[in-house]
Amino acid sequence: GEDVEQSLFLSVREGDSSVINCTYTDSSSTYLYWYKQEPGAGLQLLTYIFSNMDMKQDQRLTVLLNKKDKHLSLRIADTQTGDSAIYFCAEGNQAGTALIFGKGTTLSVSS
Amino acid sequence: DAGVIQSPRHEVTEMGQEVTLRCKPISGHDYLFWYRQTMMRGLELLIYFNNNVPIDDSGMPEDRFSAKMPNASFSTLKIQPSEPRDSAVYFCASRLLYNEQFFGPGTRLTVL
Numbered sequence: 001g002e003d004v005e006q007s008l009f010l011s012v013r014e015g016d017s018s019v020i021n022c023t024y025t026d027s028s029s030t031y032l033y034w035y036k037q038e039p040g041a042g043l044q045l046l047t048y049i050f051s052n053m054d055m056k057q058d059q060r061l062t063v064l065l066n067k068k069d070k071h072l073s074l075r076i077a078d079t080q081t082g083d084s085a086i087y088f089c090a091e092g093n094q095a096g097t098a099l100i101f102g103k104g105t106t107l108s109v110s111s
Numbered sequence: 112d113a114g115v116i117q118s119p120r121h122e123v124t125e126m127g128q129e130v131t132l133r134c135k136p137i138s139g140h141d142y143l144f145w146y147r148q149t150m151m152r153g154l155e156l157l158i159y160f161n162n163n164v165p166i167d168d169s170g171m172p173e174d175r176f177s178a179k180m181p182n183a184s185f186s187t188l189k190i191q192p193s194e195p196r197d198s199a200v201y202f203c204a205s206r207l208l209y210n211e212q213f214f215g216p217g218t219r220l221t222v223l
Binding site for chain 2: 033035040041042043044045048088098099100101102103104
């Protein structure tokens, strides 16, 4: 069945780059998403990438997609303490209805 | 727009009681999703609606769970009777066609 896997924790120092990795199983996924969840809040869409792209950059965020290996990564440059949150990878099909979420990666940024 | 609105934000109840969670989606959105988040299982899709019609309820754990969407601006998720293992954060999200899902702040449910 469909599954999205992420590592559970990542700890970095302020100013370093963070790389959060994700693998998915559904090769028919059309969209891949990164959501951010801050404490006590809902999920907020950070960025997304179409499956026919291999990279997308948006300010400090860089998304890399290796469709052959079904591997997605999110790189945050110059990580700040305000980036501390849980980051969820999700895949969606062309109909764009239900998303399959990973369990989330908790990013901890120390000063 | 105020975004997706959920109520209550926190609910504490005793085992066996009925619990009703409420959601108001963003105006104009035609999809509504209910998710449950726990430490053990992460974020699980329970059910989603399109134009007020339930499309997929395969994620609803048991018959104790039911969801309704009587109109485009309101949905409920009901648990009757509630059990301690239902304790979780329940999220509602809405979406317009192929666009991103917008999440509400969630309802933290504790069943004692």
